[in-house]
Amino acid sequence: MTKYLQMTPEDLEIAGEIVRGGGLVAFPTETVYGLGANALDVQAVKKIYVAKGRPSDNPLIVHIYDKSQLADIALSVSADAEKIIDAFMPGSITIVLPKKSCIDDCVTGGLPTVAVRMPSSHEALAFLRSCHVPVCAPSANTSTRPSPTTWQSVKEDMDGRIDALLMGSDCKVGIESTVLDLCGEQPTVLRPGIVTPNGISAVLGKPVRVVTNPKEKVNSPGVRYKHYAPRCPMVLNLDGNKDKVLDFYRRCEQDGYNPVILTRYPRLYPDCSTWYLGTTDEEVAHNLFEALRRCEKKYDYIIACYNGTGEVAFSVLNRITKSAGQNIL
Numbered sequence: 001m002t003k004y005l006q007m008t009p010e011d012l013e014i015a016g017e018i019v020r021g022g023g024l025v026a027f028p029t030e031t032v033y034g035l036g037a038n039a040l041d042v043q044a045v046k047k048i049y050v051a052k053g054r055p056s057d058n059p060l061i062v063h064i065y066d067k068s069q070l071a072d073i074a075l076s077v078s079a080d081a082e083k084i085i086d087a088f089m090p091g092s093i094t095i096v097l098p099k100k101s102c103i104d105d106c107v108t109g110g111l112p113t114v115a116v117r118m119p120s121s122h123e124a125l126a127f128l129r130s131c132h133v134p135v136c137a138p139s140a141n142t143s144t145r146p147s148p149t150t151w152q153s154v155k156e157d158m159d160g161r162i163d164a165l166l167m168g169s170d171c172k173v174g175i176e177s178t179v180l181d182l183c184g185e186q187p188t189v190l191r192p193g194i195v196t197p198n199g200i201s202a203v204l205g206k207p208v209r210v211v212t213n214p215k216e217k218v219n220s221p222g223v224r225y226k227h228y229a230p231r232c233p234m235v236l237n238l239d240g241n242k243d244k245v246l247d248f249y250r251r252c253e254q255d256g257y258n259p260v261i262l263t264r265y266p267r268l269y270p271d272c273s274t275w276y277l278g279t280t281d282e283e284v285a286h287n288l289f290e291a292l293r294r295c296e297k298k299y300d301y302i303i304a305c306y307n308g309t310g311e312v313a314f315s316v317l318n319r320i321t322k323s324a325g326q327n328i329l
């Protein structure tokens with residue numbers, strides 16, 4: 001049985017007790033909902049992989065509420081890391097640092113490094129504070145599904161599989177944190193997010209590498225797996241060719257599907273079923289995962305259209321391309 005908890009001091013205390021007792025609690029952050037366990041308790045960490053159906057070589061992010069906790073987790077904090085921490089933490093960034101031995105291989109997927117994040121959401125910080133321990137947490141979806149940005153979406157995937165769910169606010173950002181590796185020769189963005197390479201580069205005063213080719217052998221195993229996929233087929237149009245999209249929509253109908261066009265411009269398709277994605281890239285990031293989860297319930301073929309440019313658009317494209325399983329229209 002999963003307990004449904006409010007963001008009250010009493011319920012936060014219960015959530016903290018569950019984590020200290022080796023249980024799993026889903027909690028809100030500003031990016032996506034996380035599925036938290038005591039990062040220092042190997043048995044608890046293993047339950048995360050079971051609840052998510054996640055391969056155990058895919059490492060987890062350790063969440064903290066205070067910068068002083070870094071010393072308990074990381075072996076060393078480089079000058080670059082100090083700058084990033086001062087500029088962006090708390091915030092939607094995760095940094096990869098050399099790990100201390102108290103962080104078990106099951107947290108890091110056997111890597112000698114640990115990913116650390118301090119969320120900016122007050123609800124997340126209140127939960128982490130009530131735990132008193134570092135909390136490792138992946139996104140609170142079952143493996144391969146879109147990340148949950150509302151507590152209702154966590155419930156859909158995790159009801160009965162976890163000890164408790166904190167019913168907090170909807171996530172403001174909507175896509176997961178930027179993962180920045182600070183252990184190599186050059187700072188490297190392993191997963192793009194709302195904190196952008198240019199912003200990081202400005203703070204560090206040096207160029208930042210961005211991993212763009214998913215086949216590149218990087219030390220972030222998470223970028224390899226099937227990800228963010230809705231339950232129905234999905235294609236992605238990137239060139240903004242309206243006639244091509246309409247043609248595909250009609251062919252879907254002829255094949256007996258009930259398709260939907262996921263777009264920033266629903267008015268372009270007055271005779272079709274459409275779903276509004278938002279106008280700015282930030283709005284699209286905020287809406288994307290929830291839109292996929294809603295569309296798969298009402299329709300059975302998703303035709304997504306997105307042709308944003310710029311740094312936030314790059315992060316959105318990273319997610320939406322994977323959702324479509326690289327099916328480009």
Ligand code: TXA
Pocket residue numbers: 029031032033034035058059060061094096108111113114115117137138139140175176177178179181190191219220221222223
């Ligand atoms: O916004 C977020 O980061 C959310 C919320 C809950 O904080 N968490 C999240 O966790 O997205 P997850 O497990 O879905 O993604 C973790 C990512 C994966 O791509 C994983 O490979 C990478 O972080 N990662 C974790 N530890 C790493 C390490 N030691 N070295 C390199 N990459 C690491």
Ligand code: MG
Pocket residue numbers: 138139147
């Ligand atoms: Mg995830």
